[in-house]
């Protein structure tokens with residue numbers, strides 16, 4: 162009970178959000194259009210109103226126009242989400258959150274959700290042996306534990322009450338499979354009837370909502386796992402897929418599973434992930450029969466990192482310089498706010514632009530490249546979260562997003578983005594509704610988590626020190642001779658890390674500061690002088 166209180170569940174066994182709460186998947190509730198479950202046994206206590214936690218309120222849907230990519234208005238259940246299904250839901254007060262206001266907002270804990278929490282998402286490779294084992298166990302438990310609160314629709318709205326009109330079509334899924342299902346649902350085609358469907362729609366990719374959508378997706382899984390583990394501090398780690406190594410360094414049996422010795426596209430039997438079975442594989446059925454992915458699992462995860470011989474461009478992973486470059490793209494997004502937007506940070510980190518932000522249809526970089534590198538389940542949008550590497554790949558993508566948010570003030574498009582991608586759109590299909598705007602904020606202050614990452618710089622700083630015999634060169638003199646007098650403190654920080662290489666070059670001492678150094682150790686104002694220093698190769702000090 163103590164742990165439930167800390168996590169904000171307030172002694173209520175059913176805590177959660179997303180897709181539809183089981184309490185709202187019954188015939189009468191569906192027909193009422195109101196999803197406002199009771200939090201306590203108190204009669205009439207909808208949304209924890211007796212405790213001042215929330216009340217049942219009208220839903221708001223984004224009225225702004227969407228872009229021209231989607232020409233089938235009226236045909237898709239996800240339009241103006243979630244109004245096709247419900248027009249009233251719980252609106253929570255203060256720091257409460259959840260489909261019946263039974264939880265705390267992200268970043269808050271305690272019985273009254275008044276205690277701020279800051280959790281640190283770490284590099285998965287920095288975890289100890291026991292922390293790795295715990296992560297794997299937790300993911301496997303999530304894969305095998307039924308979701309306590311949420312069920313998924315297995316038919317489009319037109320058929321949701323079944324052939325007799327009285328049998329709501331929903332399935333139970335596990336906690337992890339809900340994570341898979343929501344991603345599938347967001348990318349699925351618009352069913353137009355008679356075996357026809359339209360594929361030019363994607364509520365989670367190829368638009369400004371790419372980063373906000375995946376941020377909420379991870380927060381929801383993390384919270385579900387915290388509740389499952391009864392550990393409010395459980396935190397997902399990240400996979401830095403841009404180290405320059407071009408190998409899947411998390412593909413080991415103590416993490417996401419090594420390659421099987423028996424079949425090169427499968428996961429080693431020494432890893433529990435070899436037992437995982439994919440959800441949402443029957444894509445042909447969904448698109449021709451007009452069905453929706455249900456709770457039935459199919460075949461094993463396939464993965465062949467770097468092994469796509471037919472496509473050499475995706476046999477490599479992004480480099481640290483790619484990350485540094487994309488962080489320098491300042492507009493969040495640019496018209497047409499789509500997968501062909503140039504100079505858009507979102508389209509660059511998503512990976513449809515080159516890392517400097519230029520659109521090139523032949524390019525796959527950063528996030529997209531990491532997916533395609535996996536070459537299997539993790540490289541197909543309707544399936545990718547079935548591979549648990551998805552979680553770690555997206556926490557790193559979210560870390561880049563968060564670093565960009567800290568460095569930039571840019572706006573999220575208000576209108577004319579692809580459907581689902583405007584600022585005020587409720588993120589499909591999360592429940593209760595939450596807008597893109599609400600996720601477009603620095604994580605530490607707004608969601609109670611941060612990342613421990615050493616951000617790369619996009620250049621190598623060569624600092625030549627004039628001959629000084631055997632005299633030890635002080636950090637201050639390096640800084641001064643490099644013309645960085647104001648940055649002595651910053652340089653000290655850098656030098657304390659493992660990113661400085663010292664070598665003798667003729668009579669000169671050369672300090673190479675690697676491009677993988679933690680540029681964030683320096684005040685931002687100092688980044689640009691250093692960048693121009695790299696270009697100034699004639700200067701004897703550089």
Ligand SMILES: O=C(O)c1cc2cc(O)c(O)cc2[nH]1
Nearest residue numbers: 525529532539540541542545
């Ligand atoms: O082809 C791409 O660029 C591509 C594949 C892929 C798979 C995936 O799961 C994503 O989330 C994005 C993505 N992009």
